[in-house]
Amino acid sequence: MRTGRRAARPLFRRRGFWQSVLWLLFLAAGSIFSCVFGVFAFFTAVLTAAFVGLNEFGRWSYRTNLIICTGTAVAVAVAGIFSWLEVAALFVLFFAVSAYLLYFRDRTKRLLPLLEEFAAGLALAPDYRTVIESGWEGVQEMAPDAAVFIVLADGDGGLYIPEHFGEKPRRLRRNGGTPWKVFASGKPACVGRVVTSRDQPLDRDALSLISVPIAARGEKIGVLQLEAATAGFFSEEDMAKLSLIAMLLGHELYMFETDGLPNGEDECDADD
Numbered sequence: 001m002r003t004g005r006r007a008a009r010p011l012f013r014r015r016g017f018w019q020s021v022l023w024l025l026f027l028a029a030g031s032i033f034s035c036v037f038g039v040f041a042f043f044t045a046v047l048t049a050a051f052v053g054l055n056e057f058g059r060w061s062y063r064t065n066l067i068i069c070t071g072t073a074v075a076v077a078v079a080g081i082f083s084w085l086e087v088a089a090l091f092v093l094f095f096a097v098s099a100y101l102l103y104f105r106d107r108t109k110r111l112l113p114l115l116e117e118f119a120a121g122l123a124l125a126p127d128y129r130t131v132i133e134s135g136w137e138g139v140q141e142m143a144p145d146a147a148v149f150i151v152l153a154d155g156d157g158g159l160y161i162p163e164h165f166g167e168k169p170r171r172l173r174r175n176g177g178t179p180w181k182v183f184a185s186g187k188p189a190c191v192g193r194v195v196t197s198r199d200q201p202l203d204r205d206a207l208s209l210i211s212v213p214i215a216a217r218g219e220k221i222g223v224l225q226l227e228a229a230t231a232g233f234f235s236e237e238d239m240a241k242l243s244l245i246a247m248l249l250g251h252e253l254y255m256f257e258t259d260g261l262p263n264g265e266d267e268c269d270a271d272d
Helices: 017-037 040-057 062-078 084-123 128-142 177-186 238-256
Strands: 147-155 159-161 189-191 208-216 219-228
Touching: 017 040, 040 062, 040 084, 040 189, 040 208, 084 128, 084 238, 128 147, 128 238, 147 177, 159 177, 159 238, 177 208, 177 219, 189 238, 208 238, 219 238
Parallel strands: none
Antiparallel strands: 147 159, 147 219, 189 208, 208 219
16 A cells, blocks of 8 residues: 655756756856956856756756866956956855755755655555555655666565556566666666666666665665656766665665565566
């Protein structure tokens, strides 16, 4: 059955290439305007806004966005538009604002409450199957635009998608796809553009995916995978978030398995 749960804000959302391009155009236009009219305060506002926008809506990493904005400020200083003292003051403000917005607000006030709610929902599950369904539903609420796959290992070293919400269990072929690679290596994977013959996504319409191992106390349990129909949908940061979710899910699954419950399905349909 489905456990009651209030709707959560999406944790995994689309971060596209064109959003990054638009913020770069905004940064370029604002910088040119500031340099032409010599308005340092406007340049400061443009640079800060572009940095926040690139991190919130773009697909590039924090480090890449930092290099872009820092390089813009240095270029303006080298060109002699603004003095090095002005640029140094800008850097102090820039790092102070970005540290607050990106680390304190996003990670503490947004991520942790969602993880706490997810863990609480798992803890209320009365049996093994309900843990799986509660975990599935919780991850889907955090990633409404992605397909969620919980893949578990059976006693024979195989992988299968367990029964959930009335759908029959399905055994995965040993095709060397991403779930098998992640399970075997124990390392997460982020695929920005899926190659079907190599990555073997579980959703035939998937164009990007992230996959992380599910483990507890050194024991491999399975794989948690998100797939999207848009290339470049996920980021390295999303993969780190999914790893935290998989850790919580793995703990609950491990507790039921150690109570003597089976960790495989008796009847599984073969994966197409």
